Amino acid sequence: MTRLGYSEEMRRWRVEKHREKNRLHNARPRDETYITAGSKAEGLTCPLESDFDLLIVLNGVICVDAGINLHTIPDDIDVFRMDTRVYPGHCILLQDRPAHKRWKVIRNSLCDGGYGAILLSSSLFLDECSASTPYPNIVNHERAGLSRPGTLGGVLHVNSVLALRCHCPGIFHRLTARPRHWPSAVIVLKVMSFGDYLTPVGFKGSEHEHMEWRICFNAGETELVNNLNGTHAQVYVMLKMILKDVLRHCKKEITSYVIKNIVLWQAESNPQDEFNARIFFRWLHDGLRELKTAIVTKQLSYYMIPERNLMAASGLQDKQQH
Missing domain, CATH: 3.30.460 (Beta Polymerase; domain 2)
Structure with a gap:
Protein backbone atom coordinates (compact mmCIF):
# COMPACT_ATOMS: atom_id res chain seq x y z
CA MET A 1 0.00 0.00 0.00
CA ARG A 165 -25.32 25.58 6.92
CA CYS A 166 -27.24 24.34 9.96
CA HIS A 167 -26.87 24.25 13.73
CA CYS A 168 -28.16 21.28 15.73
CA PRO A 169 -25.95 20.93 18.83
CA GLY A 170 -27.95 18.01 20.23
CA ILE A 171 -26.36 15.65 17.71
CA PHE A 172 -22.85 16.61 18.79
CA HIS A 173 -23.75 16.35 22.46
CA ARG A 174 -24.87 12.75 21.93
CA LEU A 175 -21.62 12.05 20.09
CA THR A 176 -19.51 13.39 22.96
CA ALA A 177 -21.47 11.31 25.49
CA ARG A 178 -20.87 7.99 23.70
CA PRO A 179 -18.38 5.60 25.35
CA ARG A 180 -15.56 4.97 22.87
CA HIS A 181 -11.90 4.11 22.34
CA TRP A 182 -11.59 6.75 19.59
CA PRO A 183 -11.58 9.62 18.74
CA SER A 184 -10.17 11.63 21.63
CA ALA A 185 -12.15 14.43 23.25
CA VAL A 186 -9.87 16.96 21.53
CA ILE A 187 -10.69 15.55 18.09
CA VAL A 188 -14.43 15.45 18.88
CA LEU A 189 -14.32 19.15 19.77
CA LYS A 190 -12.53 19.88 16.50
CA VAL A 191 -15.15 17.89 14.58
CA MET A 192 -17.87 19.94 16.31
CA SER A 193 -16.16 23.17 15.24
CA PHE A 194 -16.73 22.33 11.56
CA GLY A 195 -20.49 22.32 12.07
CA ASP A 196 -23.13 20.52 10.06
CA TYR A 197 -24.94 21.03 6.77
CA LEU A 198 -28.18 20.25 4.99
CA THR A 199 -28.27 18.79 1.50
CA PRO A 200 -31.44 18.77 -0.65
CA VAL A 201 -32.44 15.12 -0.49
CA GLY A 202 -35.20 13.42 1.48
CA PHE A 203 -35.60 9.89 2.73
CA LYS A 204 -36.36 7.66 -0.25
CA GLY A 205 -39.99 6.60 -0.26
CA SER A 206 -41.06 9.12 2.37
CA GLU A 207 -44.43 10.80 1.94
CA HIS A 208 -42.69 14.16 2.27
CA GLU A 209 -39.50 13.26 0.39
CA HIS A 210 -39.75 16.35 -1.84
CA MET A 211 -39.71 18.60 1.25
CA GLU A 212 -37.08 16.83 3.36
CA TRP A 213 -33.41 17.73 3.79
CA ARG A 214 -30.59 15.44 4.93
CA ILE A 215 -28.25 16.41 7.76
CA CYS A 216 -24.60 15.77 6.93
CA PHE A 217 -21.17 16.43 8.42
CA ASN A 218 -18.78 16.42 5.46
CA ALA A 219 -15.98 18.48 7.00
CA GLY A 220 -16.27 16.79 10.39
CA GLU A 221 -16.20 13.30 8.88
CA THR A 222 -13.13 14.25 6.85
CA GLU A 223 -11.43 15.30 10.09
CA LEU A 224 -12.30 11.92 11.63
CA VAL A 225 -10.83 9.99 8.67
CA ASN A 226 -7.72 12.19 8.73
CA ASN A 227 -7.17 11.14 12.35
CA LEU A 228 -7.19 7.41 11.62
CA ASN A 229 -3.73 5.95 12.03
CA GLY A 230 -1.81 4.86 8.92
CA THR A 231 -2.73 1.17 9.09
CA HIS A 232 -6.42 1.82 9.61
CA ALA A 233 -6.47 4.33 6.75
CA GLN A 234 -4.96 1.65 4.50
CA VAL A 235 -7.67 -0.81 5.58
CA TYR A 236 -10.19 1.83 4.50
CA VAL A 237 -8.50 2.20 1.10
CA MET A 238 -8.36 -1.57 0.55
CA LEU A 239 -12.05 -1.99 1.42
CA LYS A 240 -12.92 0.71 -1.11
CA MET A 241 -10.81 -1.06 -3.75
CA ILE A 242 -12.68 -4.31 -3.07
CA LEU A 243 -15.99 -2.49 -3.35
CA LYS A 244 -14.98 -0.92 -6.65
CA ASP A 245 -13.53 -4.03 -8.30
CA VAL A 246 -15.23 -7.03 -6.69
CA LEU A 247 -18.65 -5.63 -5.79
CA ARG A 248 -19.01 -3.36 -8.80
CA HIS A 249 -22.32 -5.04 -9.77
CA CYS A 250 -23.99 -3.36 -6.77
CA LYS A 251 -21.89 -0.19 -6.44
CA LYS A 252 -25.00 1.99 -6.77
CA GLU A 253 -26.54 0.36 -3.72
CA ILE A 254 -23.34 -0.02 -1.66
CA THR A 255 -21.30 3.16 -1.82
CA SER A 256 -17.90 4.07 -0.44
CA TYR A 257 -19.83 6.05 2.17
CA VAL A 258 -21.02 2.74 3.63
CA ILE A 259 -17.37 1.62 3.80
CA LYS A 260 -16.39 4.86 5.56
CA ASN A 261 -18.99 4.32 8.27
CA ILE A 262 -17.89 0.72 8.81
CA VAL A 263 -14.32 1.94 9.28
CA LEU A 264 -15.35 4.71 11.69
CA TRP A 265 -17.35 2.28 13.85
CA GLN A 266 -14.40 -0.12 13.74
CA ALA A 267 -12.08 2.62 15.01
CA GLU A 268 -14.44 3.74 17.77
CA SER A 269 -14.96 0.21 19.09
CA ASN A 270 -11.32 -0.86 19.36
CA PRO A 271 -8.13 0.52 20.96
CA GLN A 272 -6.07 2.45 18.40
CA ASP A 273 -2.84 0.63 19.25
CA GLU A 274 -4.40 -2.57 17.88
CA PHE A 275 -4.43 -1.08 14.39
CA ASN A 276 -0.91 -1.92 13.26
CA ALA A 277 0.68 -3.34 10.13
CA ARG A 278 1.25 -6.80 11.67
CA ILE A 279 -2.49 -7.52 11.84
CA PHE A 280 -3.58 -5.53 8.79
CA PHE A 281 -5.47 -8.50 7.32
CA ARG A 282 -7.31 -9.14 10.57
CA TRP A 283 -8.93 -5.70 10.33
CA LEU A 284 -9.51 -6.07 6.60
CA HIS A 285 -11.40 -9.33 7.23
CA ASP A 286 -13.29 -7.68 10.08
CA GLY A 287 -14.37 -4.86 7.76
CA LEU A 288 -15.50 -7.31 5.09
CA ARG A 289 -17.46 -9.24 7.70
CA GLU A 290 -19.21 -6.06 8.83
CA LEU A 291 -19.98 -5.19 5.21
CA LYS A 292 -21.51 -8.63 4.62
CA THR A 293 -23.62 -8.25 7.77
CA ALA A 294 -24.83 -4.82 6.63
CA ILE A 295 -25.81 -6.23 3.22
CA VAL A 296 -27.60 -9.29 4.61
CA THR A 297 -29.43 -7.48 7.40
CA LYS A 298 -29.89 -4.20 5.51
CA GLN A 299 -28.78 -2.45 8.66
CA LEU A 300 -25.86 -0.08 9.25
CA SER A 301 -26.05 2.85 11.65
CA TYR A 302 -24.79 6.21 10.47
CA TYR A 303 -21.75 7.08 12.60
CA MET A 304 -22.83 10.64 13.36
CA ILE A 305 -26.54 9.86 13.88
CA PRO A 306 -26.84 6.16 14.84
CA GLU A 307 -30.65 6.26 14.57
CA ARG A 308 -30.33 6.68 10.80
CA ASN A 309 -29.95 3.39 8.93
CA LEU A 310 -27.72 3.85 5.87
CA MET A 311 -29.07 0.64 4.31
CA ALA A 312 -32.76 1.49 4.81
CA ALA A 313 -33.30 2.61 1.22
CA SER A 314 -30.32 0.95 -0.45
CA GLY A 315 -32.46 -0.83 -3.04
CA LEU A 316 -30.53 -4.10 -2.69
CA GLN A 317 -32.25 -7.07 -4.29
CA ASP A 318 -32.27 -10.54 -2.71
CA LYS A 319 -29.87 -11.90 -5.35
CA GLN A 320 -27.40 -9.08 -4.58
CA GLN A 321 -27.55 -9.82 -0.87
CA HIS A 322 -26.37 -13.37 -1.46
Missing part, protein backbone atom coordinates in the same frame (compact mmCIF):
# COMPACT_ATOMS: atom_id res chain seq x y z
CA THR A 2 2.85 2.37 0.77
CA ARG A 3 4.42 1.79 -2.66
CA LEU A 4 1.06 2.53 -4.29
CA GLY A 5 1.08 6.02 -2.77
CA TYR A 6 -0.92 5.42 0.42
CA SER A 7 1.82 6.08 2.95
CA GLU A 8 1.03 8.20 5.98
CA GLU A 9 3.34 10.97 4.77
CA MET A 10 1.77 11.14 1.31
CA ARG A 11 -1.75 11.15 2.76
CA ARG A 12 -0.91 14.01 5.14
CA TRP A 13 0.70 15.99 2.31
CA ARG A 14 -2.38 15.66 0.09
CA VAL A 15 -4.71 16.64 2.95
CA GLU A 16 -2.75 19.79 3.69
CA LYS A 17 -2.65 20.81 0.01
CA HIS A 18 -6.44 20.55 -0.31
CA ARG A 19 -6.91 22.46 2.95
CA GLU A 20 -4.65 25.21 1.68
CA LYS A 21 -6.55 25.37 -1.60
CA ASN A 22 -9.83 25.76 0.28
CA ARG A 23 -8.35 28.45 2.53
CA LEU A 24 -7.07 30.48 -0.41
CA HIS A 25 -10.34 30.15 -2.32
CA ASN A 26 -12.58 31.07 0.62
CA ALA A 27 -10.35 33.96 1.69
CA ARG A 28 -11.71 36.01 -1.19
CA PRO A 29 -15.07 37.80 -0.75
CA ARG A 30 -17.61 35.27 -2.02
CA ASP A 31 -21.26 34.36 -1.63
CA GLU A 32 -20.41 30.67 -1.17
CA THR A 33 -17.98 28.64 0.89
CA TYR A 34 -16.24 25.81 -0.96
CA ILE A 35 -15.42 22.62 0.92
CA THR A 36 -13.44 19.79 -0.67
CA ALA A 37 -15.05 16.50 0.34
CA GLY A 38 -14.67 12.77 -0.20
CA SER A 39 -11.44 10.93 -0.94
CA LYS A 40 -9.64 14.09 -2.11
CA ALA A 41 -10.12 15.81 1.26
CA GLU A 42 -9.06 12.58 2.98
CA GLY A 43 -5.79 12.51 1.01
CA LEU A 44 -6.53 9.03 -0.32
CA THR A 45 -6.47 9.65 -4.08
CA CYS A 46 -4.18 11.35 -6.59
CA PRO A 47 -5.43 14.45 -8.47
CA LEU A 48 -6.95 12.60 -11.45
CA GLU A 49 -7.44 9.21 -9.80
CA SER A 50 -11.12 9.81 -9.03
CA ASP A 51 -13.80 12.49 -9.21
CA PHE A 52 -13.39 15.71 -7.26
CA ASP A 53 -16.23 16.05 -4.71
CA LEU A 54 -17.15 19.59 -3.75
CA LEU A 55 -19.65 20.92 -1.22
CA ILE A 56 -20.77 24.48 -1.99
CA VAL A 57 -22.36 26.12 1.05
CA LEU A 58 -24.53 29.20 0.52
CA ASN A 59 -23.48 32.03 2.83
CA GLY A 60 -26.08 34.19 4.53
CA VAL A 61 -28.42 31.27 5.32
CA ILE A 62 -28.64 29.16 8.46
CA CYS A 63 -31.02 26.44 9.59
CA VAL A 64 -31.43 25.94 13.33
CA ASP A 65 -32.83 23.28 15.61
CA ALA A 66 -35.62 23.95 18.08
CA GLY A 67 -34.54 25.92 21.13
CA ILE A 68 -31.94 28.07 19.38
CA ASN A 69 -32.26 31.75 20.32
CA LEU A 70 -32.65 33.81 17.14
CA HIS A 71 -31.35 36.94 18.91
CA THR A 72 -27.89 35.39 18.75
CA ILE A 73 -28.06 35.33 14.93
CA PRO A 74 -27.33 38.55 12.94
CA ASP A 75 -30.37 40.16 11.29
CA ASP A 76 -28.91 39.88 7.79
CA ILE A 77 -28.95 36.05 7.98
CA ASP A 78 -31.84 34.12 6.42
CA VAL A 79 -33.10 31.76 9.14
CA PHE A 80 -35.05 28.52 8.80
CA ARG A 81 -36.27 26.33 11.63
CA MET A 82 -35.60 22.57 11.42
CA ASP A 83 -38.50 20.19 12.07
CA THR A 84 -36.78 16.85 12.76
CA ARG A 85 -39.99 14.87 13.31
CA VAL A 86 -39.30 12.85 10.17
CA TYR A 87 -36.92 9.97 9.40
CA PRO A 88 -33.75 10.21 11.59
CA GLY A 89 -31.03 12.35 10.05
CA HIS A 90 -33.54 14.37 8.02
CA CYS A 91 -35.66 17.45 8.58
CA ILE A 92 -38.21 19.80 7.05
CA LEU A 93 -37.37 23.51 6.89
CA LEU A 94 -39.83 26.22 7.94
CA GLN A 95 -39.14 29.86 7.21
CA ASP A 96 -38.52 31.55 10.55
CA ARG A 97 -36.91 34.94 9.86
CA PRO A 98 -36.38 35.99 6.25
CA ALA A 99 -33.44 38.26 5.53
CA HIS A 100 -33.94 41.54 3.70
CA LYS A 101 -31.77 40.19 0.88
CA ARG A 102 -31.97 36.51 0.03
CA TRP A 103 -30.75 34.05 -2.58
CA LYS A 104 -32.84 33.65 -5.73
CA VAL A 105 -32.55 29.87 -5.40
CA ILE A 106 -34.04 30.17 -1.89
CA ARG A 107 -36.86 32.51 -2.97
CA ASN A 108 -37.86 30.24 -5.86
CA SER A 109 -37.89 27.13 -3.63
CA LEU A 110 -40.40 28.40 -1.06
CA CYS A 111 -43.88 26.92 -0.93
CA ASP A 112 -47.03 27.13 1.16
CA GLY A 113 -47.05 24.57 3.95
CA GLY A 114 -50.54 25.45 5.13
CA TYR A 115 -51.70 27.19 8.32
CA GLY A 116 -49.48 30.15 7.46
CA ALA A 117 -46.26 28.12 7.35
CA ILE A 118 -43.75 28.67 4.53
CA LEU A 119 -41.55 25.70 3.75
CA LEU A 120 -38.32 25.37 1.78
CA SER A 121 -38.68 22.52 -0.70
CA SER A 122 -35.58 20.38 -1.27
CA SER A 123 -36.95 19.22 -4.62
CA LEU A 124 -37.51 22.76 -5.91
CA PHE A 125 -34.12 23.80 -4.52
CA LEU A 126 -32.42 20.96 -6.40
CA ASP A 127 -34.17 21.94 -9.64
CA GLU A 128 -33.03 25.53 -9.21
CA CYS A 129 -29.44 24.44 -8.51
CA SER A 130 -29.33 22.33 -11.67
CA ALA A 131 -29.58 25.46 -13.79
CA SER A 132 -26.48 27.10 -12.27
CA THR A 133 -22.79 26.42 -12.90
CA PRO A 134 -20.41 25.98 -9.95
CA TYR A 135 -17.27 26.75 -11.96
CA PRO A 136 -16.62 28.94 -15.00
CA ASN A 137 -15.67 27.01 -18.13
CA ILE A 138 -17.15 23.79 -16.81
CA VAL A 139 -19.01 21.36 -19.06
CA ASN A 140 -22.16 20.27 -17.22
CA HIS A 141 -23.53 16.74 -17.40
CA GLU A 142 -26.90 15.29 -16.48
CA ARG A 143 -27.73 15.54 -12.81
CA ALA A 144 -26.97 12.43 -10.76
CA GLY A 145 -29.12 12.40 -7.64
CA LEU A 146 -28.33 15.57 -5.72
CA SER A 147 -24.92 15.96 -7.40
CA ARG A 148 -24.18 18.20 -10.38
CA PRO A 149 -21.45 16.43 -12.37
CA GLY A 150 -19.23 18.35 -14.71
CA THR A 151 -15.84 18.30 -16.43
CA LEU A 152 -13.32 21.08 -15.95
CA GLY A 153 -10.61 21.58 -18.54
CA GLY A 154 -11.59 18.34 -20.22
CA VAL A 155 -9.80 16.21 -17.60
CA LEU A 156 -11.04 16.97 -14.08
CA HIS A 157 -14.41 15.41 -13.22
CA VAL A 158 -16.21 17.45 -10.55
CA ASN A 159 -19.26 16.44 -8.51
CA SER A 160 -20.68 19.49 -6.75
CA VAL A 161 -23.52 19.65 -4.22
CA LEU A 162 -25.11 22.85 -2.96
CA ALA A 163 -25.82 22.88 0.76
CA LEU A 164 -27.07 25.06 3.61
Whole structure:
Protein backbone atom coordinates (compact mmCIF):
# COMPACT_ATOMS: atom_id res chain seq x y z
CA MET A 1 0.00 0.00 0.00
CA THR A 2 2.85 2.37 0.77
CA ARG A 3 4.42 1.79 -2.66
CA LEU A 4 1.06 2.53 -4.29
CA GLY A 5 1.08 6.02 -2.77
CA TYR A 6 -0.92 5.42 0.42
CA SER A 7 1.82 6.08 2.95
CA GLU A 8 1.03 8.20 5.98
CA GLU A 9 3.34 10.97 4.77
CA MET A 10 1.77 11.14 1.31
CA ARG A 11 -1.75 11.15 2.76
CA ARG A 12 -0.91 14.01 5.14
CA TRP A 13 0.70 15.99 2.31
CA ARG A 14 -2.38 15.66 0.09
CA VAL A 15 -4.71 16.64 2.95
CA GLU A 16 -2.75 19.79 3.69
CA LYS A 17 -2.65 20.81 0.01
CA HIS A 18 -6.44 20.55 -0.31
CA ARG A 19 -6.91 22.46 2.95
CA GLU A 20 -4.65 25.21 1.68
CA LYS A 21 -6.55 25.37 -1.60
CA ASN A 22 -9.83 25.76 0.28
CA ARG A 23 -8.35 28.45 2.53
CA LEU A 24 -7.07 30.48 -0.41
CA HIS A 25 -10.34 30.15 -2.32
CA ASN A 26 -12.58 31.07 0.62
CA ALA A 27 -10.35 33.96 1.69
CA ARG A 28 -11.71 36.01 -1.19
CA PRO A 29 -15.07 37.80 -0.75
CA ARG A 30 -17.61 35.27 -2.02
CA ASP A 31 -21.26 34.36 -1.63
CA GLU A 32 -20.41 30.67 -1.17
CA THR A 33 -17.98 28.64 0.89
CA TYR A 34 -16.24 25.81 -0.96
CA ILE A 35 -15.42 22.62 0.92
CA THR A 36 -13.44 19.79 -0.67
CA ALA A 37 -15.05 16.50 0.34
CA GLY A 38 -14.67 12.77 -0.20
CA SER A 39 -11.44 10.93 -0.94
CA LYS A 40 -9.64 14.09 -2.11
CA ALA A 41 -10.12 15.81 1.26
CA GLU A 42 -9.06 12.58 2.98
CA GLY A 43 -5.79 12.51 1.01
CA LEU A 44 -6.53 9.03 -0.32
CA THR A 45 -6.47 9.65 -4.08
CA CYS A 46 -4.18 11.35 -6.59
CA PRO A 47 -5.43 14.45 -8.47
CA LEU A 48 -6.95 12.60 -11.45
CA GLU A 49 -7.44 9.21 -9.80
CA SER A 50 -11.12 9.81 -9.03
CA ASP A 51 -13.80 12.49 -9.21
CA PHE A 52 -13.39 15.71 -7.26
CA ASP A 53 -16.23 16.05 -4.71
CA LEU A 54 -17.15 19.59 -3.75
CA LEU A 55 -19.65 20.92 -1.22
CA ILE A 56 -20.77 24.48 -1.99
CA VAL A 57 -22.36 26.12 1.05
CA LEU A 58 -24.53 29.20 0.52
CA ASN A 59 -23.48 32.03 2.83
CA GLY A 60 -26.08 34.19 4.53
CA VAL A 61 -28.42 31.27 5.32
CA ILE A 62 -28.64 29.16 8.46
CA CYS A 63 -31.02 26.44 9.59
CA VAL A 64 -31.43 25.94 13.33
CA ASP A 65 -32.83 23.28 15.61
CA ALA A 66 -35.62 23.95 18.08
CA GLY A 67 -34.54 25.92 21.13
CA ILE A 68 -31.94 28.07 19.38
CA ASN A 69 -32.26 31.75 20.32
CA LEU A 70 -32.65 33.81 17.14
CA HIS A 71 -31.35 36.94 18.91
CA THR A 72 -27.89 35.39 18.75
CA ILE A 73 -28.06 35.33 14.93
CA PRO A 74 -27.33 38.55 12.94
CA ASP A 75 -30.37 40.16 11.29
CA ASP A 76 -28.91 39.88 7.79
CA ILE A 77 -28.95 36.05 7.98
CA ASP A 78 -31.84 34.12 6.42
CA VAL A 79 -33.10 31.76 9.14
CA PHE A 80 -35.05 28.52 8.80
CA ARG A 81 -36.27 26.33 11.63
CA MET A 82 -35.60 22.57 11.42
CA ASP A 83 -38.50 20.19 12.07
CA THR A 84 -36.78 16.85 12.76
CA ARG A 85 -39.99 14.87 13.31
CA VAL A 86 -39.30 12.85 10.17
CA TYR A 87 -36.92 9.97 9.40
CA PRO A 88 -33.75 10.21 11.59
CA GLY A 89 -31.03 12.35 10.05
CA HIS A 90 -33.54 14.37 8.02
CA CYS A 91 -35.66 17.45 8.58
CA ILE A 92 -38.21 19.80 7.05
CA LEU A 93 -37.37 23.51 6.89
CA LEU A 94 -39.83 26.22 7.94
CA GLN A 95 -39.14 29.86 7.21
CA ASP A 96 -38.52 31.55 10.55
CA ARG A 97 -36.91 34.94 9.86
CA PRO A 98 -36.38 35.99 6.25
CA ALA A 99 -33.44 38.26 5.53
CA HIS A 100 -33.94 41.54 3.70
CA LYS A 101 -31.77 40.19 0.88
CA ARG A 102 -31.97 36.51 0.03
CA TRP A 103 -30.75 34.05 -2.58
CA LYS A 104 -32.84 33.65 -5.73
CA VAL A 105 -32.55 29.87 -5.40
CA ILE A 106 -34.04 30.17 -1.89
CA ARG A 107 -36.86 32.51 -2.97
CA ASN A 108 -37.86 30.24 -5.86
CA SER A 109 -37.89 27.13 -3.63
CA LEU A 110 -40.40 28.40 -1.06
CA CYS A 111 -43.88 26.92 -0.93
CA ASP A 112 -47.03 27.13 1.16
CA GLY A 113 -47.05 24.57 3.95
CA GLY A 114 -50.54 25.45 5.13
CA TYR A 115 -51.70 27.19 8.32
CA GLY A 116 -49.48 30.15 7.46
CA ALA A 117 -46.26 28.12 7.35
CA ILE A 118 -43.75 28.67 4.53
CA LEU A 119 -41.55 25.70 3.75
CA LEU A 120 -38.32 25.37 1.78
CA SER A 121 -38.68 22.52 -0.70
CA SER A 122 -35.58 20.38 -1.27
CA SER A 123 -36.95 19.22 -4.62
CA LEU A 124 -37.51 22.76 -5.91
CA PHE A 125 -34.12 23.80 -4.52
CA LEU A 126 -32.42 20.96 -6.40
CA ASP A 127 -34.17 21.94 -9.64
CA GLU A 128 -33.03 25.53 -9.21
CA CYS A 129 -29.44 24.44 -8.51
CA SER A 130 -29.33 22.33 -11.67
CA ALA A 131 -29.58 25.46 -13.79
CA SER A 132 -26.48 27.10 -12.27
CA THR A 133 -22.79 26.42 -12.90
CA PRO A 134 -20.41 25.98 -9.95
CA TYR A 135 -17.27 26.75 -11.96
CA PRO A 136 -16.62 28.94 -15.00
CA ASN A 137 -15.67 27.01 -18.13
CA ILE A 138 -17.15 23.79 -16.81
CA VAL A 139 -19.01 21.36 -19.06
CA ASN A 140 -22.16 20.27 -17.22
CA HIS A 141 -23.53 16.74 -17.40
CA GLU A 142 -26.90 15.29 -16.48
CA ARG A 143 -27.73 15.54 -12.81
CA ALA A 144 -26.97 12.43 -10.76
CA GLY A 145 -29.12 12.40 -7.64
CA LEU A 146 -28.33 15.57 -5.72
CA SER A 147 -24.92 15.96 -7.40
CA ARG A 148 -24.18 18.20 -10.38
CA PRO A 149 -21.45 16.43 -12.37
CA GLY A 150 -19.23 18.35 -14.71
CA THR A 151 -15.84 18.30 -16.43
CA LEU A 152 -13.32 21.08 -15.95
CA GLY A 153 -10.61 21.58 -18.54
CA GLY A 154 -11.59 18.34 -20.22
CA VAL A 155 -9.80 16.21 -17.60
CA LEU A 156 -11.04 16.97 -14.08
CA HIS A 157 -14.41 15.41 -13.22
CA VAL A 158 -16.21 17.45 -10.55
CA ASN A 159 -19.26 16.44 -8.51
CA SER A 160 -20.68 19.49 -6.75
CA VAL A 161 -23.52 19.65 -4.22
CA LEU A 162 -25.11 22.85 -2.96
CA ALA A 163 -25.82 22.88 0.76
CA LEU A 164 -27.07 25.06 3.61
CA ARG A 165 -25.32 25.58 6.92
CA CYS A 166 -27.24 24.34 9.96
CA HIS A 167 -26.87 24.25 13.73
CA CYS A 168 -28.16 21.28 15.73
CA PRO A 169 -25.95 20.93 18.83
CA GLY A 170 -27.95 18.01 20.23
CA ILE A 171 -26.36 15.65 17.71
CA PHE A 172 -22.85 16.61 18.79
CA HIS A 173 -23.75 16.35 22.46
CA ARG A 174 -24.87 12.75 21.93
CA LEU A 175 -21.62 12.05 20.09
CA THR A 176 -19.51 13.39 22.96
CA ALA A 177 -21.47 11.31 25.49
CA ARG A 178 -20.87 7.99 23.70
CA PRO A 179 -18.38 5.60 25.35
CA ARG A 180 -15.56 4.97 22.87
CA HIS A 181 -11.90 4.11 22.34
CA TRP A 182 -11.59 6.75 19.59
CA PRO A 183 -11.58 9.62 18.74
CA SER A 184 -10.17 11.63 21.63
CA ALA A 185 -12.15 14.43 23.25
CA VAL A 186 -9.87 16.96 21.53
CA ILE A 187 -10.69 15.55 18.09
CA VAL A 188 -14.43 15.45 18.88
CA LEU A 189 -14.32 19.15 19.77
CA LYS A 190 -12.53 19.88 16.50
CA VAL A 191 -15.15 17.89 14.58
CA MET A 192 -17.87 19.94 16.31
CA SER A 193 -16.16 23.17 15.24
CA PHE A 194 -16.73 22.33 11.56
CA GLY A 195 -20.49 22.32 12.07
CA ASP A 196 -23.13 20.52 10.06
CA TYR A 197 -24.94 21.03 6.77
CA LEU A 198 -28.18 20.25 4.99
CA THR A 199 -28.27 18.79 1.50
CA PRO A 200 -31.44 18.77 -0.65
CA VAL A 201 -32.44 15.12 -0.49
CA GLY A 202 -35.20 13.42 1.48
CA PHE A 203 -35.60 9.89 2.73
CA LYS A 204 -36.36 7.66 -0.25
CA GLY A 205 -39.99 6.60 -0.26
CA SER A 206 -41.06 9.12 2.37
CA GLU A 207 -44.43 10.80 1.94
CA HIS A 208 -42.69 14.16 2.27
CA GLU A 209 -39.50 13.26 0.39
CA HIS A 210 -39.75 16.35 -1.84
CA MET A 211 -39.71 18.60 1.25
CA GLU A 212 -37.08 16.83 3.36
CA TRP A 213 -33.41 17.73 3.79
CA ARG A 214 -30.59 15.44 4.93
CA ILE A 215 -28.25 16.41 7.76
CA CYS A 216 -24.60 15.77 6.93
CA PHE A 217 -21.17 16.43 8.42
CA ASN A 218 -18.78 16.42 5.46
CA ALA A 219 -15.98 18.48 7.00
CA GLY A 220 -16.27 16.79 10.39
CA GLU A 221 -16.20 13.30 8.88
CA THR A 222 -13.13 14.25 6.85
CA GLU A 223 -11.43 15.30 10.09
CA LEU A 224 -12.30 11.92 11.63
CA VAL A 225 -10.83 9.99 8.67
CA ASN A 226 -7.72 12.19 8.73
CA ASN A 227 -7.17 11.14 12.35
CA LEU A 228 -7.19 7.41 11.62
CA ASN A 229 -3.73 5.95 12.03
CA GLY A 230 -1.81 4.86 8.92
CA THR A 231 -2.73 1.17 9.09
CA HIS A 232 -6.42 1.82 9.61
CA ALA A 233 -6.47 4.33 6.75
CA GLN A 234 -4.96 1.65 4.50
CA VAL A 235 -7.67 -0.81 5.58
CA TYR A 236 -10.19 1.83 4.50
CA VAL A 237 -8.50 2.20 1.10
CA MET A 238 -8.36 -1.57 0.55
CA LEU A 239 -12.05 -1.99 1.42
CA LYS A 240 -12.92 0.71 -1.11
CA MET A 241 -10.81 -1.06 -3.75
CA ILE A 242 -12.68 -4.31 -3.07
CA LEU A 243 -15.99 -2.49 -3.35
CA LYS A 244 -14.98 -0.92 -6.65
CA ASP A 245 -13.53 -4.03 -8.30
CA VAL A 246 -15.23 -7.03 -6.69
CA LEU A 247 -18.65 -5.63 -5.79
CA ARG A 248 -19.01 -3.36 -8.80
CA HIS A 249 -22.32 -5.04 -9.77
CA CYS A 250 -23.99 -3.36 -6.77
CA LYS A 251 -21.89 -0.19 -6.44
CA LYS A 252 -25.00 1.99 -6.77
CA GLU A 253 -26.54 0.36 -3.72
CA ILE A 254 -23.34 -0.02 -1.66
CA THR A 255 -21.30 3.16 -1.82
CA SER A 256 -17.90 4.07 -0.44
CA TYR A 257 -19.83 6.05 2.17
CA VAL A 258 -21.02 2.74 3.63
CA ILE A 259 -17.37 1.62 3.80
CA LYS A 260 -16.39 4.86 5.56
CA ASN A 261 -18.99 4.32 8.27
CA ILE A 262 -17.89 0.72 8.81
CA VAL A 263 -14.32 1.94 9.28
CA LEU A 264 -15.35 4.71 11.69
CA TRP A 265 -17.35 2.28 13.85
CA GLN A 266 -14.40 -0.12 13.74
CA ALA A 267 -12.08 2.62 15.01
CA GLU A 268 -14.44 3.74 17.77
CA SER A 269 -14.96 0.21 19.09
CA ASN A 270 -11.32 -0.86 19.36
CA PRO A 271 -8.13 0.52 20.96
CA GLN A 272 -6.07 2.45 18.40
CA ASP A 273 -2.84 0.63 19.25
CA GLU A 274 -4.40 -2.57 17.88
CA PHE A 275 -4.43 -1.08 14.39
CA ASN A 276 -0.91 -1.92 13.26
CA ALA A 277 0.68 -3.34 10.13
CA ARG A 278 1.25 -6.80 11.67
CA ILE A 279 -2.49 -7.52 11.84
CA PHE A 280 -3.58 -5.53 8.79
CA PHE A 281 -5.47 -8.50 7.32
CA ARG A 282 -7.31 -9.14 10.57
CA TRP A 283 -8.93 -5.70 10.33
CA LEU A 284 -9.51 -6.07 6.60
CA HIS A 285 -11.40 -9.33 7.23
CA ASP A 286 -13.29 -7.68 10.08
CA GLY A 287 -14.37 -4.86 7.76
CA LEU A 288 -15.50 -7.31 5.09
CA ARG A 289 -17.46 -9.24 7.70
CA GLU A 290 -19.21 -6.06 8.83
CA LEU A 291 -19.98 -5.19 5.21
CA LYS A 292 -21.51 -8.63 4.62
CA THR A 293 -23.62 -8.25 7.77
CA ALA A 294 -24.83 -4.82 6.63
CA ILE A 295 -25.81 -6.23 3.22
CA VAL A 296 -27.60 -9.29 4.61
CA THR A 297 -29.43 -7.48 7.40
CA LYS A 298 -29.89 -4.20 5.51
CA GLN A 299 -28.78 -2.45 8.66
CA LEU A 300 -25.86 -0.08 9.25
CA SER A 301 -26.05 2.85 11.65
CA TYR A 302 -24.79 6.21 10.47
CA TYR A 303 -21.75 7.08 12.60
CA MET A 304 -22.83 10.64 13.36
CA ILE A 305 -26.54 9.86 13.88
CA PRO A 306 -26.84 6.16 14.84
CA GLU A 307 -30.65 6.26 14.57
CA ARG A 308 -30.33 6.68 10.80
CA ASN A 309 -29.95 3.39 8.93
CA LEU A 310 -27.72 3.85 5.87
CA MET A 311 -29.07 0.64 4.31
CA ALA A 312 -32.76 1.49 4.81
CA ALA A 313 -33.30 2.61 1.22
CA SER A 314 -30.32 0.95 -0.45
CA GLY A 315 -32.46 -0.83 -3.04
CA LEU A 316 -30.53 -4.10 -2.69
CA GLN A 317 -32.25 -7.07 -4.29
CA ASP A 318 -32.27 -10.54 -2.71
CA LYS A 319 -29.87 -11.90 -5.35
CA GLN A 320 -27.40 -9.08 -4.58
CA GLN A 321 -27.55 -9.82 -0.87
CA HIS A 322 -26.37 -13.37 -1.46
